[in-house]
Amino acid sequence: MVPQAELQSYYGKPIINKPTWKAADIAGYLFLGGLAGAGSAVAGGAQITGRPGLARVTKTASAAAAGLSLAALVHDLGRRGRFLNMLRTFKVTSPMSVGSWLLATYAPACAVAALSDLTGMATALGTGATATAAVLGPGVACYTAALITNTAVPAWHDGYRYMPFVFASSAASAAAGLGLVGAPLTDTGPVRRLAILAGGAEVVTASLMEKRMGPSGEAYRLGKADRHNRMGKALTLAGMVSAGVLAGRSRVASALAGAALLTASALTRFAIFEAGVASAEDPRYTVVPQRRRLAAQSDPSS
Amino acid sequence: MAVERSRSLLEGTDPATSAGYADHPPRVGFFTDTSVCIGCKACEVACKEWNQVPEDGLVLTGMSYDNTAGLGADTWRHVAFIEQPARLGHQVTGAASSKDGSRIRWLMSSDVCKHCTHAACLDVCPTGSLFRTELGTVVVQEDICNGCGYCVPACPYGVIDQRQGDGRAWKCTLCYDRLSVGAEPACAKACPTESIQFGPLEELRERADRRLSQLHHNGTSEARLYGRDPDDGVGGDGAFFLLLDQPEVYGLPPDPVVTTRDLPAMWARVAVAAVALAGTVTAVFARGGPRR
Numbered sequence: 001m002v003p004q005a006e007l008q009s010y011y012g013k014p015i016i017n018k019p020t021w022k023a024a025d026i027a028g029y030l031f032l033g034g035l036a037g038a039g040s041a042v043a044g045g046a047q048i049t050g051r052p053g054l055a056r057v058t059k060t061a062s063a064a065a066a067g068l069s070l071a072a073l074v075h076d077l078g079r080r081g082r083f084l085n086m087l088r089t090f091k092v093t094s095p096m097s098v099g100s101w102l103l104a105t106y107a108p109a110c111a112v113a114a115l116s117d118l119t120g121m122a123t124a125l126g127t128g129a130t131a132t133a134a135v136l137g138p139g140v141a142c143y144t145a146a147l148i149t150n151t152a153v154p155a156w157h158d159g160y161r162y163m164p165f166v167f168a169s170s171a172a173s174a175a176a177g178l179g180l181v182g183a184p185l186t187d188t189g190p191v192r193r194l195a196i197l198a199g200g201a202e203v204v205t206a207s208l209m210e211k212r213m214g215p216s217g218e219a220y221r222l223g224k225a226d227r228h229n230r231m232g233k234a235l236t237l238a239g240m241v242s243a244g245v246l247a248g249r250s251r252v253a254s255a256l257a258g259a260a261l262l263t264a265s266a267l268t269r270f271a272i273f274e275a276g277v278a279s280a281e282d283p284r285y286t287v288v289p290q291r292r293r294l295a296a297q298s299d300p301s302s
Numbered sequence: 303m304a305v306e307r308s309r310s311l312l313e314g315t316d317p318a319t320s321a322g323y324a325d326h327p328p329r330v331g332f333f334t335d336t337s338v339c340i341g342c343k344a345c346e347v348a349c350k351e352w353n354q355v356p357e358d359g360l361v362l363t364g365m366s367y368d369n370t371a372g373l374g375a376d377t378w379r380h381v382a383f384i385e386q387p388a389r390l391g392h393q394v395t396g397a398a399s400s401k402d403g404s405r406i407r408w409l410m411s412s413d414v415c416k417h418c419t420h421a422a423c424l425d426v427c428p429t430g431s432l433f434r435t436e437l438g439t440v441v442v443q444e445d446i447c448n449g450c451g452y453c454v455p456a457c458p459y460g461v462i463d464q465r466q467g468d469g470r471a472w473k474c475t476l477c478y479d480r481l482s483v484g485a486e487p488a489c490a491k492a493c494p495t496e497s498i499q500f501g502p503l504e505e506l507r508e509r510a511d512r513r514l515s516q517l518h519h520n521g522t523s524e525a526r527l528y529g530r531d532p533d534d535g536v537g538g539d540g541a542f543f544l545l546l547d548q549p550e551v552y553g554l555p556p557d558p559v560v561t562t563r564d565l566p567a568m569w570a571r572v573a574v575a576a577v578a579l580a581g582t583v584t585a586v587f588a589r590g591g592p593r594r
Binding site: 007008009010011013014015016017018019020021038041042044045046048049076077078079080082083085086088089091092093094095096097100135138139141142143145146149150151152153156157160161163164165167168169171172175190191193194197198276280283286287290291293294 | 425455461462464465548553564565567576
């Protein structure tokens, strides 16, 4: 707990303005973008190792998730008709600008890969698009960590050392879940292994982040963020166990394990989003760490 | 598409030069001396009138005489009112008293966009709508902003915000239009006590230093400058203040840092995480080998 006595404020008003982003759009995008990106990487692996069932489901779902991502991003804009202004400049200081260019390349590749697979047409182009999406996918899944941590929102910024790893593992866990839900059992060997590795990493990195980010970590243990966080971790663990033990033998168990991992990944992203908003609404999260930093500067021995 | 200068804005102390203006007028800004603010809100009114900022609710907040509450899309100058059971220097406090009968002091302060040397809003803007003017100020181009909202949580001061029903981001322009014809900003023009002073930043800093030592000499030891230091987390503010208490008492962050200072470390970690993700996926397929 942050001691109350340390805090002075202006009538309890927040210091920073909270994000105007809508949870369904932006937390939804964090999940869908991660699912699509990691899904494309899995599709690449499935294609190379001759697992057409797994390749088809990951290509198709990644294309759908990428399309929904774009729709959510445009929907969240205050001026939707001006979405193309996103490609007006390229700025490495703005993860949103970098991400716009990434998505502008990745989403079409994703769509071509899926269409070629479903129709059986233009297979050479389809293979090239699958490779492009597989290479760009991990970037799409991870850049969003820089997007949200590159703000003054305490529960996001203070976790910047861990957030990219939380996002990478959450995305991989979701993609593994996708494979477990949709691919024939004969194809799911790699995604069962991925489910265990990524699911474990998701729980560990998220817990480390909350613990080591300082006072802002408290925002992850309160209210809605806390509920979604706990439910997400429980579902990840359940999904991992069933993926490892049962999913190789039963179609139903595989689908249930996959659904648990997908839901868990979405809950992780919503918990992060909600913790960020809560930390922006309370001046404590802004003032207390800054006060401590100043105190440490003026007294280096402490 | 224009590739914006990605030279980190953390370079240099002269933002107009860092933004690529080879030959430019001196940087201008505000020095807001809150020790002479009388809370008349003429700055708030003048700003709204000149900039045609829409009405955003006529409410009573219960926060002393402050019914504006804070800076946002529709409030570009905000006067804070703080009531404290304390004396200001050697003042003889007036009739106003707190509940327990002790005398109180009133702190009043007109807040505004800081026009940071290293401006997070400008750094994160993906459209190039936010730009650095030749005068070193930070301005939103309303014909370009698409309302993505990234600048809103990026600002460490809670200044810029999205306008309801309009969708775009708005904030103080330091009256860019008035400056272009040699006039001073509306708030400074309207201020009856010269609490809000406009001018070349170098000159304002010297003036603020003199005022601070004068106040200290007169026994107001709690006076301090806020945002004056070019070595602070935002490289110093283009609009800085003389305060009579801790910044957070006025709703200001005590040690703001431009978020993009940590962006190189963020990108490095994103790269490592993306490679780790690609590597893990490769590994889980390599172990299984081609399907029989």
